[in-house]
Amino acid sequence: MSHAPFIWSAYGITAIILLWTAISPVLRLSRFKRDLRQLADQEQSGPGTIT
Amino acid sequence: MNRKQDNKPRKNALILFFHKMGSPPWFYGLSGKLVPWLWAAFVVLAMCGLYLGLFRAPPDYLQGESFRIMYIHVPAAWMSMMIYGLMAVMGFIALVWRIRIAEILAMSSAPVGAAFTLAALISGALWGRPTWGAYWVWDARLTSELVLLFLYLGVLGLYNAFDEPRKAARAACLLALVGAVNLPIIHYSVQWWNTLHQGSSISVTGSSIHPSMLWPLLIMALATKFYYAANLLSRARLMLAQQDLRKGWIQKALVKPADNPLEGHSENE
16 A cells, blocks of 8 residues: 555645644734724724724 | 832842733734744744655654654644643633733634644544554544544634633633643553553653654654744734724734834834
């Protein structure tokens, strides 16, 4: 039995799991920053405050 | 110099550091500076470890090439336990001293620990098929590691079940603390029960692995520590920013980077 498919599958799946775990907070932080900036722009253009 | 100031007891540098870490703006600023360096250390070490493990280490005389799965399976399994242990310690600190940063760090650890546990279980199954002839057996080590994954998922589920983040974190920290009882079970399972999973090849006193195979494993183990630190701080920063959405310091840090001395250089987009 060739071991290569098992080895590469193990590395591939681990890479996907760790990559997603690493990228997801970065994506969420950038989305959060964008939302916060939009909120700040609305605040500047209209009445009321965020704080 | 003022004599009164001279007689003041000097604060221990470590205590001072922990006091500072409890301050959200200080923690946010410092972690933002550390994260890129931690990611860089992870990438460099992982590349070295993978190169040595996949291309330089000789095949095992019994397992053949499939032993190379060890270079991801073993560090992932170690991390799954280490992260849970740290999560429980931070949970204890959060419950006893009500330190918010400790709550945030405990809750930010859970997804990273769950990812490592999942990686350890899957890579272990893919190693088990060519070596044992089965992807899964209800062996004490494998079963207790699966229970660890469920504990991580339980902590995450409990944290997300509450609307109020601090109440959610306290409930989840308590579960994390109770679940820590599983750690010695995982560690000693190969000694307490007759298991198919092999015993430990590395201990404090030495290792039965040849140095050509051992060094890539140690490098990968170190790389995963940097991965955890970088990922933990990234998640903690996000959680802190979300919790402090209405506070002035986070709006300065994220919306008006130029106004903030902590973030001015890094948050410009």
